[in-house]
Amino acid sequence: MLISATTKLYYQNPYWRECTATVLHQVTDEFQKNWVAFDQTIFYPTGGGQPHDTGYIGQQKVLDVEEREGVIWHQIDSPLVSDVKQIQMRMDWERRLDHMQQHAGQHILSAAFAEEYRAITISFHLGQETCTIDLDMKELTDEMAKEVEAYANQIVLENRDITARFVNEEELEKYPLRKKPTVEEDIRLVIIPDFDYNPCGGTHPNRTGEVGPILILQWEKHKGHIRLEFTVGKRTVERIHSKHALLRQVSRLLQTNEAGLQEAVLRLQAEQSAIANELLQVKEELLSYESVELLRKAEPLPDRMFITQLYEERPLPELQKLAQLITNQATNAIVLLLTGGTKQQFVCACGKEAHIEMNTWVKRILPRVEGKGGGNILIAQGGAASTYSLEQIHTYAREELHALLEK
Numbered sequence: 527m528l529i530s531a532t533t534k535l536y537y538q539n540p541y542w543r544e545c546t547a548t549v550l551h552q553v554t555d556e557f558q559k560n561w562v563a564f565d566q567t568i569f570y571p572t573g574g575g576q577p578h579d580t581g582y583i584g585q586q587k588v589l590d591v592e593e594r595e596g597v598i599w600h601q602i603d604s605p606l607v608s609d610v611k612q613i614q615m616r617m618d619w620e621r622r623l624d625h626m627q628q629h630a631g632q633h634i635l636s637a638a639f640a641e642e643y644r645a646i647t648i649s650f651h652l653g654q655e656t657c658t659i660d661l662d663m664k665e666l667t668d669e670m671a672k673e674v675e676a677y678a679n680q681i682v683l684e685n686r687d688i689t690a691r692f693v694n695e696e697e698l699e700k701y702p703l704r705k706k707p708t709v710e711e712d713i714r715l716v717i718i719p720d721f722d723y724n725p726c727g728g729t730h731p732n733r734t735g736e737v738g739p740i741l742i743l744q745w746e747k748h749k750g751h752i753r754l755e756f757t758v759g760k761r762t763v764e765r766i767h768s769k770h771a772l773l774r775q776v777s778r779l780l781q782t783n784e785a786g787l788q789e790a791v792l793r794l795q796a797e798q799s800a801i802a803n804e805l806l807q808v809k810e811e812l813l814s815y816e817s818v819e820l821l822r823k824a825e826p827l828p829d830r831m832f833i834t835q836l837y838e839e840r841p842l843p844e845l846q847k848l849a850q851l852i853t854n855q856a857t858n859a860i861v862l863l864l865t866g867g868t869k870q871q872f873v874c875a876c877g878k879e880a881h882i883e884m885n886t887w888v889k890r891i892l893p894r895v896e897g898k899g900g901g902n903i904l905i906a907q908g909g910a911a912s913t914y915s916l917e918q919i920h921t922y923a924r925e926e927l928h929a930l931l932e933k
């Protein structure tokens with residue numbers, strides 16, 4: 527199929543939002559997508575980091591635009607009637623203007639990084655919400671970023687001309703390019719005089735003032751480079767609006783104004799840690815009362831006492847603490863505490879005068895409950911397979927204790 531190259535009206539005037547075009551060819555691909563080519567178009571195809579335009583061709587929605595061998599193909603949501611020749615194109619200007627702002631903003635920011643820190647831009651991504659560039663530099667400080675951002679915004683405020691022209695290789699030599707063009711033919715330079723000469727196929731506004739505010743959001747190290755995230759133009763303004771709305775909301779919640787936010791958060795953190803400390807103390811006091819209560823219910827054994835209790839669900843560290851509180855008070859005590867919940871677990875502890883090895887006891891229980899565990903002479907713990915009830919584990923543990931004591 528031979529189709530002549532499409533006249534790219536977006537290069538003649540990037541501000542044209544409407545035009546009439548002649549249908550040259552219409553195809554349906556293997557994915558049932560409808561593609562149309564015309565003699566000319568205002569729709570920019572995906573390329574050079576800039577996403578494609580959208581809009582309408584006649585009544586059909588434009589879903590995608592691609593360039594193949596000089597021909598611009600438009601994917602539309604349903605086929606055009608077969609005898610249509612001339613058709614009206616209408617572009618989604620909001621989307622295009624946004625892309626022009628992001629793309630031209632990227633040129634300015636990249637040039638500012640190159641000027642200030644000789645940091646070359648390796649790649650550019652124009653995302654749905656923010657843009658990123660990868661910079662050939664190892665380190666970027668807050669001060670450096672601030673300086674480059676200020677420089678870039680100065681170029682915007684100076685409202686300099688942005689021009690684009692196609693040059694041949696010979697002419698190309700005259701321009702101070704930072705990066706070699708990726709194409710050999712139809713080299714197009716986007717120029718901000720005395721600032722930036724950039725081989726680029728994208729659409730750009732006529733003056734830097736139309737780009738609007740450039741805002742660096744954050745950066746991170748990425749594969750030995752710096753990946754920098756930023757917004758330009760209307761996106762920057764919208765971002766600042768939403769940040770302010772959030773700040774107002776948080777200020778209201780903390781019953782302060784923006785200036786008082788930091789102090790309010792610090793106060794909250796201090797209060798929270800004081801409460802946490804208090805809670806810890808109260809919990810320890812409660813455990814100590816609980817240990818006294820359990821000691822009162824101790825079963826007598828020859829020369830020793832046995833204390834045991836089953837709980838529906840308690841954290842193991844809490845039971846370990848409780849067991850130790852008991853054995854500190856009664857040096858001849860043997861303690862067995864069990865808990866259910868997500869896991870069946872148990873703690874065995876004894877006082878210094880109990881003369882029995884807790885790790886040995888646990889080792890005898892574990893095979894009977896298909897469990898795992900361990901510990902030392904004075905305290906040991908284990909977990910049982912979920913098929914065993916706490917009562918079963920309790921019974922086995924008692925049996926093993928008596929067997930140990932009778933030795």
Ligand SMILES: [Zn+2]
Pocket residue numbers: 574629633724725726727728
């Ligand atoms: Zn570009």
